[in-house]
Every structure is written in structure tokens, then in C-alpha cells.
Amino acid sequence: MFLSLREEAERAVADGLSALGLPTDDLGIEKPPEDVDAVLASSVAFRLASEVGRAPGEIAVDVAEAIDPGEYEYVERVEPQGPYVNVLASEAYYADTLDAARDEAYGHLESTGERVVVEHTSANPTGPVHVGRARNPIIGDAIARLLEFAGHDVETHYYVNDAGRQMAVFAWAYETFDEADLPDPEREKRDYELVRYYRKGNAFLEEASEGEVEAAEAEIASIMQGLENGDEEAYERVERVVDAVLAGMRESLSRLPAEFDEFVKETRFIRDGSTDELVERLKALDEAVYEEDAWQLDLSEHGIEKNLVFLRSDGTSLYPTRDLAHHEWKLESFDQAVTVLGEDHNLQAQQVRTTLELLGHDADPLDQVLYSYVNLPEGKMSTRAGTGVDLDDLLDEAVTRAREEVESRLDTRIRNDQLDEADVERIARQVGIGAVRYDIVSKQPSKAITFEWDRALDFEAQSAPYVQYVHARTCGILAEADLEPDDVDPAVLETVEERDLLEVIARFPAVIEEAAEDRQPHQVATYTREFAETFNTFYRECQVLSEDRDLSEARLALVAASRHTVANALSVLGVEAPDSM
Structure with missing residues (x-):
């Protein structure tokens, strides 16, 4: 519903500006500051102030008065507030949001018809996955899930050296x-x-x-x-x-988990002749030089100082040569190609993109997501035989620590046989591995991170357990009620806390859309924290079950909508949503 409201808000502000004879090229529709009472607001008055020589507040008043809310389904009214043009949502907006979010598939966008390949991890198969590289499969898997939620037909590939x-x-x-x-x-x-x-x-x-x-x-x-x-x-x-x-x-x-649809081997592009054919085309480029007993591309005129070596003197190709053939195949086979790479591969990414353009390809469908590596605080985990910390070590430690935390919190329920060993093990795995994934994916990829156990497993802070607990709470409320509300009256949800929760729920598809466009799953993690805080406020201030049947059913419907929203948001991040904790 938020996407529809945003479209209507854009039309409404544009109509108001047109009626005043003002330009409509930059509408400034955005989520308003916290002290602005609206679902959306336009800051267009700031931009126009210098153009028309009037105060932003005066312009905002004129624009708001020029808009007829009756022409729009989800716009209840438009009001000036200081320099902002505020858009307040109609009852239909809240009702349709509640109805849409009660669908378990809530948040999935319509199919785009585009085929997208996401290549990630692609670690050399020389030994176990090291923890420093753990950010690659976590980010890559989340991007693939995110793009699928956004309506793309997604394949995940592991490129095997x-x-x-x-x-x-x-x-x-x-x-x-x-x-x-x-x-x-x-x-x-x-x-x-x-x-x-x-x-x-x-x-x-x-x-x-x-x-x-x-x-x-x-x-x-x-x-x-x-x-x-x-x-x-x-x-x-x-x-x-x-x-x-x-x-x-x-x-x-x-x-x-990080699963793959296909493991694409380098030798594939040697065996099918792609590499040999590519080498001949590379030799024909003006940038091709034979220096230091190897064929190379001098890319200095394209802003890249280091040459790309593509053929040894003995006639054997190199990784970049085969990777170029691989990328040509991806451009031929898919509409978009996303590759998740460590920051130390930045030069390689530039060389590949530039070379493909020299070969006549449109490199716009290529999107390389670079990330910094994961560090662990010194002394927090042991290393064996001087080989460092492997991913298996990290995940084992996560489950062990989560189990200790879970047992301390569920001690009474365990003693009373409400939870058996399998329940505790399940919750420990969901919380422990969820904490690792969430802590890593919630940071912007380009920023270096140090994984801290106390922060990742903090049930009270901005962590996976904090958000997972909200899902478990919604499941508990619905199980206790033992009532499936059918035809509810959303108009009875009129408190600030109920409306705030509906507004956050409504924004979920827009968060998916924006995060997918930016290839930034951490935006979804940021949303889950805001959602959790908003739901907890609602839960604290609004008694779900009461003697008022209409209100109880409406609030139960709101809880069900919340459950689907947080479950799907966590699913995008690859974090399990426990039914109990």
C-alpha cells in the first residue's frame, strides 16, 4: 500500500505545483522527520524558495491548498506544516494494508520477468571456508533472496577455480x-x-x-x-x-544456509573453446601488448594503472582470461549479473568491466558488490595449528553460546517439561546461526566489521534475537487466542500505536524495492529493528485480547499481519523466525 500511496502523493504534489504554475521536476517526496505528523511529506518548498523568492512555509501553504484529496484513494488530506507539505493517509490505506499483510506472501513484489544471476562465495577449493570470508556467502545469499522477493527470476552460482x-x-x-x-x-x-x-x-x-x-x-x-x-x-x-x-x-x-543452483567451473570455458577464442579477440585490441614474456592489456588510458595479463608465454591462460569468458557467458545468458567480491578484488572488478567494454559489451548489467572482511576480537576464539578460524568453528561457537543463553532464559520451562532437548537444540541453532548472519548482513558491505559475541546475542539490543523474539511473541499471542479473525473492522484500530504499526507494515514492500535496487540487504535489517521497536510499543500499550470482540479480532489481525511481515523480512536476510523462544 505504501508504494501506491507514494505514487498518489507524487501525483498530488505535482498537480498542486502545476496548478500554481511551478516546476514539477523534483517533488521531494520522502519519509518525514519524526516531529512531522504524516505518512509522507514533500520538501519541495525548500527547493522552490530561492526560485520564487518566497519563504518555504508560504509555498507549502499554497501547494497544500491547491491539492484536492478527493481525487485520490489513499490520500485523506494534505496539510502544510512549516516548510513541509504533509500527506496523511486515508482509512482505506490502513484497511488495505491490514488485509494485504495477512497474506503469508506479503512483501513479494510482482514479477519483473528479468533473469538475474548472483555469483557469490567462489572461494578457491583448497580447504575449509575461513571466517574472514564468511561475509561473502551471507551477503550473496541475502542479495539473491532480496532480488527474488523483488520479483526477479534469480539463480545463484559458485564460480569454481x-x-x-x-x-x-x-x-x-x-x-x-x-x-x-x-x-x-x-x-x-x-x-x-x-x-x-x-x-x-x-x-x-x-x-x-x-x-x-x-x-x-x-x-x-x-x-x-x-x-x-x-x-x-x-x-x-x-x-x-x-x-x-x-x-x-x-x-x-x-x-x-547458503545454497547454490549451479557450480560453474573455470575449465568449462577452456573445454568449450571460449577461452581460446577470447584470447584472439584480446590480442586484436589496441591495448594488447606483449611484455615480460606474456600477453597483457595496457589499460592505463582507461584509468587502470596495472596491466591485465591474459596469456603466459607457454600458451596457458590465467584466471582473469577465464573469468572474462565466464562474464561474457553471463551477459549472454542473463539480464543482470551480480557478483559479490572481497574489497581486495576491486582492481579485478575494474579490469573485467573495462575489458568487456573494449570487447564491445554493454557492462551496465554487471553489478559488483564489494565488501570488507570479517574480523574477530583477538583471543575470543582459539585457532588450531596456526590455520586461523574456519566458518565451522564460528558456527559451532554460535550454537554453543546461544544454547547457554537460551537455557538460562528458559530454565523454568525446561524444568517444567514445556520444552524438551530437541526444542532447546532447535532454538539454540536458530538463534545462534541467526545471530551470526544478522550481525554480518546488517552492516553496510563496504564497512569493516569486527564480530562481537555479546552484541550479536543480546536479546535486548538491536540483534537477531531481539527481532526473532518479536516473531515468537506474535506466534504465542495467536496460539493463545486460538481464534482466526475473518471479517474484521480495521477502523477500530485508531490508537497511535496501532496506526504506527500499520504504517511500518505498509512500508515493507517499498523497503524491499529500494534495497533490491541498491543491492543493499542491510536496509532490510535496519527495517526489522524499526519494526521490532514499533511492535513492542504496540504490545506494551495495547491489550490484544479483551471483552471487546471487534477490537480483539482487529488486533489479532494486526498481530497476524505483523507475524507475516517480520517472518518475511527475516527470510530475506536468511535468518530463521522461531515460533517460540
Whole structure:
């Protein structure tokens, strides 16, 4: 309803300006300041003051008087308040909001018909997912969910590096060393088991004798050359370790959860000839140079100082070459392509976009979301064998800490057998992993963050448990009432707290629309905090069940609308909405 009201407000203010012979190019329709009593307000009078030589307050009065509210469904009246032109909503606005939000699908926008691919995570399959990179799958999964809510047909992809030197080293090491030469794995999981070979191989290349290293490097080079030449045996050797490690990584990522529609391998673009064909077109560009035994693109005239190396002297391609072929495929296959990248890939993102434009592509459908990495406070989590903190460590710790918090809060209910072990475990998982996701996704991606347990698991502050508890509370109210209100009278919802809650509910689809356009899921997290505060105020001030049946049914309908709104908002963020806490 908010989207419709905003459209009507824009038309109304434009009509008023036109009637006064004033320009309508910038209407300034926005959510008003807290001290302005309206659903929407126009600040157009500020802009026009210097143009017409009059005070903003005088202009606001004239614009408001020139508008006929009777021409609009959701505009009750238009009033000047200082320099603002306030738009107050009609009873139909509140009634239709209540009706729309009682649908479990509330917040989903109409289909756009656009196919969008979201590529995220894409960590090299050399070992377990590290916590520093955890922001990528969390942001990427939330963006995919957000775009789907906004009506796009979304696919999520993981781009697998299975053709570079790292993977050749991995395949060689796996075939060279025995299990007996390796330390015990940190977990009984395939990525943890195989990463030992990769670490052993790299240590060997650093410490072995010159002759041993030369022999190893020759074997590694033969694997890389075999991949470039389409040698099936080379593919199988690399695929053996890649697929095993990916299976373990996928298991960890599914705990977030972060699922993928397709794992797109680099070797796909070697095997189908795309990379070779692309290399010939790159060589033909004016920017192509052969320097330091490699083909490169000199992009300095395009504001990029570092050359893009795309072919080695031995004829083997590099990651950027294959990634360019990958991006050409995405541009051909999808209407929009979103890639989530760490901030250290900023140069790569610029090189890819510029090169695609030089090749004649329209790069506008490409959208690269850059993020800063996640840090943990020193000493807050242990590291094993000097390898850092893995995502599995973080999630295990989250569930453990959440369980302790849940048990302390639910002690009486546990003792009275109202909750069994499965209930406690479920809530601990929902709260713990929800706290990790929410704390990370609620920050603007470009800002560096340090994950703090006390903040993330604070039931009283702006955290996932704080918002999740609102959903659990709505479920509890509706279960206790044991009443499904059908034909309710929304006009009885007339207190400030009830109207404020309806107004926040009404804004949810607009939040989805704006956040999707900006590729910024943290805007949804900000909304959930505002929603939770508004609902809690309503709950504190308005008794839901009373002897007044009409009022009780209307308030129950408002609670049901709240449940759908907060559940769907949390769903966009990838955070579970517990029925009880």
C-alpha cells in the first residue's frame, strides 16, 4: 500500500505545483522527520524558495491548498506544516494494508520477468571456508533472496577455480604424499582431510632441495598444460580433489544456509573453446601488448594503472582470461549479473568491466558488490595449528553460546517439561546461526566489521534475537487466542500505536524495492529493528485480547499481519523466525 500511496502523493504534489504554475521536476517526496505528523511529506518548498523568492512555509501553504484529496484513494488530506507539505493517509490505506499483510506472501513484489544471476562465495577449493570470508556467502545469499522477493527470476552460482596453479599443486600433492605423512585432520570432513595434502605440498615446495622442487614443478606444469590442451586425464586428476573439497565446503555453507543452483567451473570455458577464442579477440585490441614474456592489456588510458595479463608465454591462460569468458557467458545468458567480491578484488572488478567494454559489451548489467572482511576480537576464539578460524568453528561457537543463553532464559520451562532437548537444540541453532548472519548482513558491505559475541546475542539490543523474539511473541499471542479473525473492522484500530504499526507494515514492500535496487540487504535489517521497536510499543500499550470482540479480532489481525511481515523480512536476510523462544 505504501508504494501506491507514494505514487498518489507524487501525483498530488505535482498537480498542486502545476496548478500554481511551478516546476514539477523534483517533488521531494520522502519519509518525514519524526516531529512531522504524516505518512509522507514533500520538501519541495525548500527547493522552490530561492526560485520564487518566497519563504518555504508560504509555498507549502499554497501547494497544500491547491491539492484536492478527493481525487485520490489513499490520500485523506494534505496539510502544510512549516516548510513541509504533509500527506496523511486515508482509512482505506490502513484497511488495505491490514488485509494485504495477512497474506503469508506479503512483501513479494510482482514479477519483473528479468533473469538475474548472483555469483557469490567462489572461494578457491583448497580447504575449509575461513571466517574472514564468511561475509561473502551471507551477503550473496541475502542479495539473491532480496532480488527474488523483488520479483526477479534469480539463480545463484559458485564460480569454481579448478584450472589454476593452486589446483595443479593440490592434485600433485594428493597423488604424491601418503596419509601417514600428514597430521590428523581437524574435523572428520572431506575438506579438512584433503587440505592437509595441499598444505603439505606447499611446505614441500618451500623446503625441499632444488632438484626435488624442479621435478615437482615439472609435474605441476604438466597438469596445467594438460588442462589447457583438453587432456581428460588432467581434468580427472584435478576434479578428484576439487569435487571432494567442494563437498565439504558446501556442507559448511549449508549451515548458514547458503545454497547454490549451479557450480560453474573455470575449465568449462577452456573445454568449450571460449577461452581460446577470447584470447584472439584480446590480442586484436589496441591495448594488447606483449611484455615480460606474456600477453597483457595496457589499460592505463582507461584509468587502470596495472596491466591485465591474459596469456603466459607457454600458451596457458590465467584466471582473469577465464573469468572474462565466464562474464561474457553471463551477459549472454542473463539480464543482470551480480557478483559479490572481497574489497581486495576491486582492481579485478575494474579490469573485467573495462575489458568487456573494449570487447564491445554493454557492462551496465554487471553489478559488483564489494565488501570488507570479517574480523574477530583477538583471543575470543582459539585457532588450531596456526590455520586461523574456519566458518565451522564460528558456527559451532554460535550454537554453543546461544544454547547457554537460551537455557538460562528458559530454565523454568525446561524444568517444567514445556520444552524438551530437541526444542532447546532447535532454538539454540536458530538463534545462534541467526545471530551470526544478522550481525554480518546488517552492516553496510563496504564497512569493516569486527564480530562481537555479546552484541550479536543480546536479546535486548538491536540483534537477531531481539527481532526473532518479536516473531515468537506474535506466534504465542495467536496460539493463545486460538481464534482466526475473518471479517474484521480495521477502523477500530485508531490508537497511535496501532496506526504506527500499520504504517511500518505498509512500508515493507517499498523497503524491499529500494534495497533490491541498491543491492543493499542491510536496509532490510535496519527495517526489522524499526519494526521490532514499533511492535513492542504496540504490545506494551495495547491489550490484544479483551471483552471487546471487534477490537480483539482487529488486533489479532494486526498481530497476524505483523507475524507475516517480520517472518518475511527475516527470510530475506536468511535468518530463521522461531515460533517460540
